[in-house]
Amino acid sequence: xxxxxxxxxxxxxxxxxxxxxxxxxxxxxxxxxxxxxxxxxxxxxxxxxxxxxxxxxxxxxxxxxxxxxxxxxxxxxxxxxxxxxxxxxxxxxxxxxxxxxxxxxxxxxxxxxxxxxxxxxxxxxxxxxxxxxxxxxxxxxxxxxxxxxxxxxxxxxxxxxxxxxxxxxxxxxxxxxxxxxxxxxxxxxxxxxxxxxxxxxxxxxxxxxxxxxxxxxxxxxxxxxxxxxxxxxxxxxxxxxxxxxxxxxxxxxxxxxxxx
Amino acid sequence: xxxxxxxxxxxxxxxxxxxxxxxxxxxxxxxxxxxxxxxxxxxxxxxxxxxxxxxxxxxxxxxxxxxxxxxxxxxxxxxxxxxxxxxxxxxxxxxxxxxxxxxxxxxxxxxxxxxxxxxxxxxxxxxxxxxxxxxxxxxxxxxxxxxxxxxxxxxxxxxxxxxxxxxxxxxxxxxxxxxxxxxxxxxxxxxxxxxxxxxxxxxxxxxxxxxxxxxxxxxxxxxxxxxxxxxxxxxxxxxxxxxxxxxxxxxxxxxxxxxxxxxxxxxxxxxxxxxxxxxxxxxxxxxxxxxxxxxxxxxxxxxxxxxxxxxxxxxxxxxxxxxxxxxxxxxxxxxxx
Numbered sequence: 001x002x003x004x005x006x007x008x009x010x011x012x013x014x015x016x017x018x019x020x021x022x023x024x025x026x027x028x029x030x031x032x033x034x035x036x037x038x039x040x041x042x043x044x045x046x047x048x049x050x051x052x053x054x055x056x057x058x059x060x061x062x063x064x065x066x067x068x069x070x071x072x073x074x075x076x077x078x079x080x081x082x083x084x085x086x087x088x089x090x091x092x093x094x095x096x097x098x099x100x101x102x103x104x105x106x107x108x109x110x111x112x113x114x115x116x117x118x119x120x121x122x123x124x125x126x127x128x129x130x131x132x133x134x135x136x137x138x139x140x141x142x143x144x145x146x147x148x149x150x151x152x153x154x155x156x157x158x159x160x161x162x163x164x165x166x167x168x169x170x171x172x173x174x175x176x177x178x179x180x181x182x183x184x185x186x187x188x189x190x191x192x193x194x195x196x197x198x199x200x201x202x203x204x205x206x207x208x209x210x211x212x213x214x215x216x217x218x219x220x221x222x223x224x225x226x227x228x229x230x231x232x233x234x235x236x237x238x239x240x241x242x243x244x245x246x247x248x249x250x251x252x253x254x255x256x257x258x259x260x
Numbered sequence: 261x262x263x264x265x266x267x268x269x270x271x272x273x274x275x276x277x278x279x280x281x282x283x284x285x286x287x288x289x290x291x292x293x294x295x296x297x298x299x300x301x302x303x304x305x306x307x308x309x310x311x312x313x314x315x316x317x318x319x320x321x322x323x324x325x326x327x328x329x330x331x332x333x334x335x336x337x338x339x340x341x342x343x344x345x346x347x348x349x350x351x352x353x354x355x356x357x358x359x360x361x362x363x364x365x366x367x368x369x370x371x372x373x374x375x376x377x378x379x380x381x382x383x384x385x386x387x388x389x390x391x392x393x394x395x396x397x398x399x400x401x402x403x404x405x406x407x408x409x410x411x412x413x414x415x416x417x418x419x420x421x422x423x424x425x426x427x428x429x430x431x432x433x434x435x436x437x438x439x440x441x442x443x444x445x446x447x448x449x450x451x452x453x454x455x456x457x458x459x460x461x462x463x464x465x466x467x468x469x470x471x472x473x474x475x476x477x478x479x480x481x482x483x484x485x486x487x488x489x490x491x492x493x494x495x496x497x498x499x500x501x502x503x504x505x506x507x508x509x510x511x512x513x514x515x516x517x518x519x520x521x522x523x524x525x526x527x528x529x530x531x532x533x534x535x536x537x538x539x540x541x542x543x544x545x546x547x548x549x550x551x552x553x554x555x556x557x558x559x560x561x562x563x564x565x566x567x568x569x570x571x572x573x574x575x576x577x578x579x580x581x582x583x584x585x586x587x588x589x590x591x592x593x594x595x596x597x
Contacts, residue, residue, distance in 0.1 A: 053491055076494030083488065089353060090484040090539035103482050104494035108475045111542070112263065157493075 004028035004192040005050070005161055009058035012042075012049050019045045021216040022058070027194040029063075029160065032180075032187045034207030034224075035196040038237055041213040043196040047163050050194070051081055062161050062192070076104035080154035082164040086146065088138065094149045095134040098124050101156030124152040128182060144175030151182060162186060164195040168202065180206035204228055204252045212236060228252050266543060269536065273550035280557045281333060285325045287561050289568060290317065297321055327459035328564075329557055332451050332574075334462040335519045336529070336556020337549040341470055342508040342515075343526025344533070344548045348480040348541060349504060350412040356526035357390075357512040360412065361419035363523070365393020366516035367447055368423040368430070374443065375434045383461060387513030393419050394509045449522035449575020451560050458518050465514035469507045470549070476504060477541035484539065522575045524582025525552055532585065 005027040012020040020042040027033040035043050049056035052068060052075065060067045067075060080101065092100075101124065102117040113121075125131045128148040133141060138149065147167055154162055164183070168176040176199070184206055187193040197203045203210060204224040212220040212227060214236045220227045233241045233254070240257040286292045299312035300321045311318050343356040350360070357363045369389020370382045378385070400415035431443055445452070479500055482490040491497050515522075533548035556574075559581065563574035 048488075051492055053488060071494075072491065072496055073494035076492060079492070081488075081492040083485075086485045086489065088484045089351060091534060092484060092539050096538065096540060097484075100481055100484065100489075100493060103478055106478055108478065110478075 003063045004031075005194060006061050007046075007050060007058070010046065010049050010060060011057040012045050012054055014045070014054070019216055020049060020056070020213075023213070023216075023218050025211045025218065025221060027161075027192045027211075029190060029192045030187055031208035032184050032193045032195060032206055034203040034210045035194060035213065036198075036200060036203050036210055037213035037219070040215075041236075042216040043213055044165050045216075046213065047081070047165050047194070047196060051075075051079065051163060073104050076157060078158065078160040080157040080159035080162050082147070082150045082154050082162075082167050084166045085143070085170055086150050090138075092138050093135050094130055094138055094141065094145075094152075095121060095125065097138050097149050098134075098152045098156050101153040104157060120156050120158065121152075124155040127155055127185075128152045143170045144172065144179075147171060147175070147179060148182075151179070155186065159186075159191055162191050162193045164193070166196050166198060169198060176202060200228065200233075200254050204254065205246075225252050228254060266537075269547065270550070273547065273554070277333065277550055277554050277557075280554045281329055284329045284332075284557045284561045285321060287565050288320070288325060290320050292317065292321060292325075297326075301326070323456070327456045328451055328454045328560070331454040331459040331462050331518060332556045332560040333553040334459070334466045335451065335515050335522065336525055336552035336554070338462065338466050338470065338511050338515045338552075339522065339525040339556070340529035340533070340548040340552025341466075341473060341545060342512055344530035344541070344545055345473055345480065345504055345508055346526070347530055348483050349501060351483065351486065352410075352412055353531070354413055354527070355416075356524075357508065357515075358521065358523050358526065359420070360416035361393040361397045361423060362390045362509060362512045363516055363521040364420040364423035364427070365396075366390040366513045367521050368393075368427045369513070370517050371427050371430055371443060371447075375430055375439075383514050383517035386517035387510055389423070390509040390513035390516065391506075393423055394505055396422075398505070445571075445573050446520040448573035449520040449578065450563070450571065450573040451519050452564070452571050454518065462514055462518050465511055469511040469514075473504060473507045473511075474545050474549075476500065477543075477545050480504075480541040480545075481539075520573070520575060522556075522578055524578045524586065525556060528582045528585045529555060 007026070008024045010020060010023050011018065023046055035046065037043055045054060048054045050060050098121045099113060099117065102113060102120060105117065106113065125134050128151050130145065130148050130152060133145060138146060141149065168179050171179060180202055183193050183195060207224055209222060210224050210227045211218065212232065219236050220232055228243060230241055230243060233239055242255045242257065244253040244255055245251070246253050282294050282297045285297045286294055296313050296317065299308060300318055302308045303311050304322060313321065339357065346355040346357065346360055347353055366386040366389045369385035369387070369392070373379070373382050373385030397415045397419045400418060401411050404411045404415065427447070431440065479495045482493040482495045487497050529552040530544065530548045533544055533551050537543045537547050559577045560574045563572045563577050566572055
């Protein structure tokens with residue numbers, strides 16, 4: 001068993017309704033694992049359960065450590081989360097937002113960020129190519145730039161486990177590709193990346209493996225080329241599609257058959 | 261803001277506060293020089309062999325003016341701190357002890373205890389009132405379906421209105437003549453007649469409740485992007501929220517029991533501070549406290565000297581100054597966001 005995230009039998013009930021009903025999955029270190037499925041399939045809730053943000057049954061472990069019993073702060077020292085979009089009224093510069101990622105490492109007596117905090121912040125800003133924007137107010141950045149800053153904030157947490165909930169939904173094509181490339185590099189640098197995605201072509205292009213949810217249950221899991229079949233798309237999304245191969249690298253390309 | 265700039269800012273604000281403390285004591289019907297203030301303080305701390313100013317002037321400085329100026333500083337610092345914390349917790353720039361109903365609850369508790377003849381226990385009444393108002397506000401927020409900035413304010417306003425109505429009813433029912441006037445002036449916010457024990461009580465509350473709140477500054481930063489973001493940055497959101505609301509309720513209770521419901525300080529001082537420091541609370545909170553202390557010293561000095569020998573309730577001055585400043589702050593925010 002490779003190092004990384006292991007989820008088994010995770011179930012979440014909200015208001016008497018089973019949102020996630022017993023999911024088993026893994027997200028190995030060094031890989032980008034895509035979490036796909038239609039709206040309401042339980043992707044966000046599963047991510048929240050892994051993060052300990054909602055009460056859940058079952059077990060969640062990372063490198064053999066049970067995450068559910070770890071103190072929040074300890075968990076935040078190697079687990080980071082990026083939401084679909086992040087707004088604030090606070091007047092923070094991009095650098096200050098990234099510096100938030102260092103909170104789990106700072107003691108309450110510490111008056112100012114340490115040199116290590118600043119070093120990690122600078123490195124994270126550089127990794128997302130936002131160094132030149134470091135002193136701009138967060139609100140003045142475009143949606144794509146804000147998401148890059150959020151990724152940098154997550155990287156400043158030095159995550160071994162990086163979770164993202166549809167981080168590309170508000171981005172243009174260029175920013176989407178840049179974001180997923182960044183996630184792939186983060187994974188190769190030694191993190192397990194689990195990212196919920198809507199765009200199946202992006203998922204097929206960038207993810208090492210896919211986990212497909214449907215109605216709170218696992219519908220399929222495996223390499224994109226094995227998982228993304230016309231039968232699965234029919235079953236999970238209710239759409240007809242032809243799976244082509246990219247002429248360059250042979251990755252699956254989903255061509256949807258238009259209704260009517 | 262970098263370290264040297266920050267150190268300069270804090271030192272200047274400390275110097276401003278110290279100068280304000282001494283100069284404000286010299287204001288009043290009896291002319292007193294700053295040096296006399298220093299020397300009197302020195303004498304009372306046993307640094308000088310004999311009183312430099314004579315018994316009457318000593319009483320004016322030490323018994324009359326100094327406790328009041330110190331209380332004003334502590335009240336200003338406390339209100340600014342409470343406001344800054346509540347704005348962060350509710351993610352609402354309009355939040356302050358007033359708008360979340362805490363001040364009105366504290367007023368109700370204090371007036372109830374006062375009219376029941378337990379004026380010595382007024383701080384306790386104010387704390388209980390503030391705590392009850394806070395609990396009710398939180399309950400209403402839950403009933404509305406969980407905390408959002410708008411719900412927090414709507415809940416606060418409704419509880420505030422309820423507490424204010426109950427206070428008015430209590431006064432109408434049981435207050436007569438002199439006590440009526442006294443309560444009314446206190447309700448508008450006034451530091452008139454503050455004595456040493458009261459000044460020390462506010463200072464103690466400021467240290468006891470304020471210090472832990474100050475230390476939580478970094479965790480407050482984590483709330484910039486909401487509860488989920490704070491939780492994934494390692495903050496125990498529920499515990500911190502209760503802890504901070506408890507601390508600010510305690511502090512608000514004591515502040516109101518001494519100074520009445522002084523509005524706008526908790527609202528505007530954090531905003532003004534934020535214009536200088538940005539939104540990082542580790543820096544913002546102490547700067548807001550220092551600024552609030554000096555601001556309150558001078559508004560209270562104006563309150564007691566503008567219409568001598570009559571006292572203007574200081575709450576009127578803070579509102580007169582606060583409302584326009586608040587508008588300016590809003591306009592500035594609008595331009596940035």
